[in-house]
Amino acid sequence: MTKKAYDVVVIGAGSGGLTSAVGFSKVGKKVLLVEREHMGGECTNTGCIPSKALLHHAKNYHRAIQVAGSDRKSEEFRKEAFSYVRNIIDGILAEETPETFEKIGIDVVMGEAEFVSKCSIKVGETEYQFKKVVIATGSSPRNLTVPGLEESDVLTNQNIFDLNEAPEKLLVIGSGPIGLEMGQALAMLGSEVTIATIDKELGKLEDAAIRPILKTAFAELDIKIHHQAFINRVEGKEAIFDIKNGEEIVNEVRVTFDKVLVAIGRVPNLPAGLEAAEIESDVHGVKVDSQHRTTNKHVFAVGDVAQRLKFTHTADDIGRQVVTHVVSKGLIRLNQSKAVPKVTYTIPEIAQVGLSWEEAIVKHTEEKVMRIEVPFSHNDRAKTDEATDGVLVVVAKRLNGAVLGANVIGPAAGELISTFTLAIDQKISLWKLQKTIFAYPTYSLIIKKAADKFFGQQIADLKPDIKNLVKRNILKVAVGLLWIFGIYSFYQFQSAQDLSASGTALLVFDFIANTVWGPLLYIFAYTVRPLTFFPGTLLTILSGVFFGLTYGIIYTIIAANISSALAYGVGRFFGSNLKLEDSVIGSWVSALRANPFLSVLTTRLTFLPFDLVSYAAGILKLPFTSFIFATIIGTLLGIATFVAIGASISIEDFRQNGFSTDVIDIRFILLSVAIFLASIGIAKLMKKKN
Secondary structure: OEEEEEEEEEEOOOHHHHHHHHHHHHOOOOEEEEEOOOOOHHHHHHOHHHHHHHHHHHHHHHHHHHHHOOOHHHHHHHHOHHHHHHHHHHHHHOOOOHHHHHOOOEEEEEOOEEEEEOOEEEEOOEEEEEEEEEEOOOEEEOOOOOOOOOHHHEEOOOOHHHOOOOOOEEEEEOOOHHHHHHHHHHHHOOOEEEEEOOOOOOOOOOOOOOHHHHHHHHHOOOOEEEOOEEEEEEEOOEEEEEEEEOOEEEEEEEEEOOEEEEOOOEEEOOOEOOOOOOOOEEOOEEOOOOOOEOOOOOEEEOHHHOOOOOOHHHHHHHHHHHHHHHHOOOOOOOOOOOOOOEEEOOOOEEEEEEOOHHHHHHHHOHHHEEEEEEEHHHOHHHHHOOOOOOEEEEEEEOOOOOEEEEEEEEOOHHHHHHHHHHHHHHOOOHHHHHHOOOOOOOOOHHHHHHHHHHHHHHHHOHHHHHHHHHHHHHHHHHHHHHHHHHHHHHHHHHHHOOOOHHHHHHHHHHHHHOOOOHHHHHHHHHHHHHHHOOOHHHHHHHHHHHHHHHHHHHHHHHHHHHHHHHHHHHHHHHOOOOOHHHOOOHHHHHHHHHOHHHHHHHHHHOOOOHHHHHHHHHHOOOOHHHHHHHHHHHHHHHHHHHHHHHHOEOHHHHHHHOOOHHHEOHHHHHHHHHHHHHHHHHHHHHHHHO
């Protein structure tokens, strides 16, 4: 078997694969691209491109006959629908040939890729070794087994565009984007279309204001819809459905058809040999971590084979981020908290991004959010185009106007949603959008109309909103003021007594060292230290001075962990309303939460600021059990390091002669250095294994 080596191998030439291959090639990597069937993947050949081309052709035909009626010329145009689609595919594929990518330095091999080890695949009789590999093998239509249904009668997105003409009677099973788009397109081309769905209503995931408009649009095309319909069997050219209410069958519906379009979801295309590469997978696809790395650290997976949101644009985005992550040696992490727009290209179009109204209420409570609804009948461009059957719904936070989500049905909905995607990601509030100049007359002015409506409503609700804000935060404000007053009083006392930080510590510990309550007072002082910002390292060193190495370590372990619990509680208290997972550090937050024990343990071993880590753990809402156990284990070496420094100092010599090398026992210093290096080494080892 021939063997070849590459820096990066990309399996799959769809959206995610092509983006990854081109990205790695541009930064100088030696790249191999492997494609099983056809360049461009599902999107170009059997997905996004052909479906939108068919919708475009169908829309033009439908509008033409509405205006001028049907004649010989319009009938010829109707029959050209599928040849038009195939011509569009061929035109795009001409720009995605193997030769196109070979010109920019990417080697292309057509064939089935199979993993043969952790760092190699084979295609045919050639083995390709790699440093990194990206799996981008996509997904396929989910199959449906129905008694009596002939395979020749079944259509999916993979073969529907091979038709030469629209079937006279089409049954669509499923009411997702594919089912809705293709059902509507073929209805506009003259097919008698019936949609059977297990859902209770059409567009169940859309806003309540959008669903009736969608229903009306389909009714105007005489598309029949059967809800809560579960297919039972097929007899000849007739499908029998059970109409259910829960588990109870309440009716039976029979639908005649010429073809059946099955559109009930997607399943991942798993490459062969995953076991040989030690890559785990399940029914949902290849398992990946927050950085889209598989259980084999050399292998990443992007697109439908690994992502919950199976869109071309999400595959492209993750592909780009994986390239950046790998090239930066992991310094630049993937950000998976981005807002993801979704568009269903029916007529009218439906688009959505961010939270729905119901989701926003659950996440933020109803008193903190506002729902703004603007019908397209309020938009002058929609009036000129006679396209007023639409609506924009925006969900925003009260007072600051932060955009949480948007839903649109109407002309150019897929274009309008981009503004709200940008607003969510870049924290552009409705206050700012209200000040933005939009060209007149455009559909985008409906965005400003929504911002105007928010402005008016917010001004009207300003007093109760501020009142609610104060009520929600009064306890935190009071505690914060009390905390500030306590710190101010402490430092005023320190200033009045002309004490330095170490002088204050000596004063306290003189008292502690001469009483039987010394250890308890030390533990108490250490415990409340996060509330005064007194240096923890100094107290830890002084415990060695006053209690010696053994007892200093014991007392400080007890005190430090109680102290860390208190700081964690402070973080939880003041960070309870923070939604950091939605911020620019969202991916970092998600990574910490994915493995809280290891995250905290690593920070403790690397001597990051003790209180800062505790506050952050509370603010990030890391599980307390994981946090405290990691703190107990992770601080052992750090405490020993600083207690050893303190134990090296003779306090009596220090009092009499001041600080000099004579008061230091060098053996303790060497012990401290050894413990410090051991802690750093363990942390690096843990990070490398992870």
